[in-house]
Amino acid sequence: MKNKYQASDSIDSVKEWALRGMRRFSFMIIFCILMVLLSGVLYISKNNHTPNPIEEIEHPGRKKVAVLYIATGNYIKFWDQFYQAAEKFFLPAHDKTYFLFTDKTDIQVPENVVVVPVAHETWPFITLKRYHFFSNQKRYLRAYDYIFFMNANLIFQAPIGDEILPTKAAGLMVAQHSGYWDAYDLKWMPYERNERSEAYVASKEGKYYFTGGFYGGTSSAFLTLSETIANWTDIDLSHGRYQVWHDESFLNRYMIDYMRDHQPVILLPDYIIPEERLSAMKANFPGGIKGILLDKSRRGGHGWFRQFNPAKSKNIS
Numbered sequence: 001m002k003n004k005y006q007a008s009d010s011i012d013s014v015k016e017w018a019l020r021g022m023r024r025f026s027f028m029i030i031f032c033i034l035m036v037l038l039s040g041v042l043y044i045s046k047n048n049h050t051p052n053p054i055e056e057i058e059h060p061g062r063k064k065v066a067v068l069y070i071a072t073g074n075y076i077k078f079w080d081q082f083y084q085a086a087e088k089f090f091l092p093a094h095d096k097t098y099f100l101f102t103d104k105t106d107i108q109v110p111e112n113v114v115v116v117p118v119a120h121e122t123w124p125f126i127t128l129k130r131y132h133f134f135s136n137q138k139r140y141l142r143a144y145d146y147i148f149f150m151n152a153n154l155i156f157q158a159p160i161g162d163e164i165l166p167t168k169a170a171g172l173m174v175a176q177h178s179g180y181w182d183a184y185d186l187k188w189m190p191y192e193r194n195e196r197s198e199a200y201v202a203s204k205e206g207k208y209y210f211t212g213g214f215y216g217g218t219s220s221a222f223l224t225l226s227e228t229i230a231n232w233t234d235i236d237l238s239h240g241r242y243q244v245w246h247d248e249s250f251l252n253r254y255m256i257d258y259m260r261d262h263q264p265v266i267l268l269p270d271y272i273i274p275e276e277r278l279s280a281m282k283a284n285f286p287g288g289i290k291g292i293l294l295d296k297s298r299r300g301g302h303g304w305f306r307q308f309n310p311a312k313s314k315n316i317s
Helices: 004-047 053-058 073-089 130-136 219-238 247-258 275-282 302-306
Strands: 064-070 095-102 113-117 146-150 154-156 172-176 210-218 265-267 291-293
Touching (some): 064 073, 064 130, 073 302, 172 219, 210 219, 210 247, 219 247, 275 291
Parallel strands (some): 064 146, 095 113
Antiparallel strands (some): 154 291
């Protein structure tokens, strides 16, 4: 027969065993609760994941966009049609301000248009000096998220959306030239080949040839481009050098250097197709043409718009 001390020891052993069991059970309950909570967090995170993080993170909400447009001399003829089309089709989800560089200072414009007075210059100086126009407005243009330039005769005819907006890392957006986008050999690219020019491109350089009629980017990247090319232009002009395609030659030189360290947004030429090549190009873009360069020869002629004597000019496009 057990004495009272043996009975007490047995009761204490049972209590200790029970306490250990309760601790294990409590631990399992807490562990299960934590696993349920963690599973819920993972489920919410998975179902809230966006398939396009760049668009959601870098392009949230409405952006401030500056549209740069040069219309001196007779080029003002294109302005009304350009403005109506751009308002309808170009980045309609964002807030646009148009900077109209013109010598027509008495022109009546909508509230979202800023008239920037500039003197009309003879060809090719009016096109070569465009980067000076842009750089001179940098204190205002810095306030915008994006800046885009379009040729005076570019008319959009389909929606242009956020696909053209580069990230901060990409910086710039350029469009391939419709005449050379399918060229298979660099020798066909009309780069500047004068070794003395700041726009010079060596025979083995380059991959794309970009149009000078539609490009843009973040305000920082665009203004850096403008100031650099304005400086190159001054150097060449001071030595009496003229580039084969003027401002477009400089743009292509700049992009070759730029693409060594950046991956800009590169558009196909369906954003800027010359009217005279429209029928031939439609088959290449079954989704439709987004922008058309109106044919100047049907609306007064190149000479009438540029107000120059073709017989005295060289390298005129």
